[in-house]
Amino acid sequence: MLTKKRYSVKDMVLWTRGETLIYLLYTGIITVLYKVFGFTFLNVPWTPVALIGTAVAFLVGFQNNSAYGRIWEARKIWGAIVNTSRTWGMKIQDMVSNEYSDDPATNEELQRHKKVLIYRHIAWMTALRYAMRTRKSWETQHKAKTNREWSNMIHIPEEVSTLDDNLMMYLSDEERDYVLSKNNKQTALLYLQSKHIRELKEKGLIWEFSFLELENVLESLFTHQGKSERIKNFPYPRQYASLGLYLTRVFTILIPFGLIPEFAEIGETMVGDFFLVGKYFIWIAIPFCAIVSWAFHTMERLARTGENPFEGGPNDVPISTISRGIEIDLRQMLDENPDNIPSQFPEEKNVQM
Template sequence: MLLDVKLPVYYIFKRILPDILRVMLISIIFQLLKYFFGHYLPLIPLQLATILGSSISLLLAFNVSQSYDRWWEGRKIWGAVVNDSRTLVLQVRSFLQPEALSAREASEHLTAVAYRQIAWCYSLGESLRGQDPMPSLAKFLSEPDLAYAQAQKNRPLALLALHSTQIRELHLKQAVNTFQQVQLDSTLVRLCETMGQAERIKSTVFPANYRLLVHFLIYLFLGTLSLSLVESMGFWEVPVLLLIATTFFLIERTARYLQDPFNNAPTDTPVTAISRNVEINLKQLLEEPNVPAPLTSDTFYLM
């Protein structure tokens, strides 16, 4: 997630530099054609370029709007992850029946659920980014849980299955009653739905043909604008065209990076930082003395 700080110039322009160089090359070619073959260049009215620019602006506005909707949905999903993670541990802590379990057993069960939920948050975020979550899970899971997760392809789903098994065992031991089991299962269902929503965003790509069409139309507009300005502005057409091109390509690239909020990029939803906040909250609920600090960043983004 980009932070509210001054963005470095290299980050803003490095992605559009190839496009800007191509536009500059096109502009220089038209300048040379005007100089050597001025009578053969077509006279294109500026109104045509204006109409094209207005149409492309509408397409870019739609593109940015849809891309931001995807990014914002990803952020809302992880807000639900935080809420349901806290809810699950609070429910287990309040539901466990003291007459069915000793204080030590109740503490072990609560700790197992809390640590497994912390592991679930980290594993979900890393899985969405295409990373291997297993190295992050070793410090949160018991050996049997770790071995079970290792054998599964979908590690976050495996951890939810372990949650479900433990809740069923607590119900069989009468450590939670039937109504409490239903409440815990409802929380697990919400966590599973949240995971599915995040996976849907990750697996559903923004239509590539739409992106290519917008990219082509930008070049068509800039070429038309260059032919329209080359007669009236002379050499000044080059910097003017580059300035306009920079604006259009920056907007297009901004939309492209917002389309995937789980791409391990600075524009991502900060799933690692959110998972760390969940870890802090749940360890405080366990009243543990050593609670990690929230993630901070010395750069312009937070992952």
């Protein structure tokens, strides 16, 4: 997630420089053929070009709106995870007690149970964010050259260390081996949570109604997890994405054939009064065609980069930062030594991951 006010003009120019140069070169070639070599048959009536442009505008607008909807829904889901995680920590602190126990546990044992339950929750968030960072076949934005340049400037935490190494900090060896043996590791962790609080209920360390409350919190976590997995595992419909890409390319190919003759005609009408301006006016079509092509292509590309909000780009939901923030909150609630609590992931190039 970008945290500065806006992308600079330099950022946008560098991000789209390849396409911009292609559009300038392509339009320049068509202009030379039309003006210098007299290929005046390179002329397409402006009406069909404009109609295609209108269709592209509607389709790309729909695609951008849908992409933003996916990003915003993902952010709301992880916002709900923040709230539910804090609720889990609060209830664990207050509901695990000797109040209804016939065989009271020591304070050290109670604290151990609380720590295990909270650490296991942190492990659940860790497993979930690693699952969200897993590459899908339709997540290809990291393959674009300029996107790779951004990726080289920022570091996705899930690509720096492995899930195994992270789970080691929160789980026992037995639980870690159990979780890693499952396909859906975050689900396995919630099952362990439910099993643990049931055992505490049977020992009387959790009141029956408190047990139901904690089970409701786990149910909410399952709901948030399922919603997050739905966005991750179900892409923006490929038929719309494909049609938007192909129509944008067709439109950018046709633009010079519609605009260059228009500029040539305008230049001819100006020759009598402004000879030099009219004579060379056709060459102004090159930057204008490039600008129009750049605008439509950039809108379409922005939609593609926003389709997958967990891919790890600078415009995606900062699930690593959110997860680490929750971990800090929960471990502070355990009154741990501040030196033992990890710091927040640093921003790199004004991007939160």
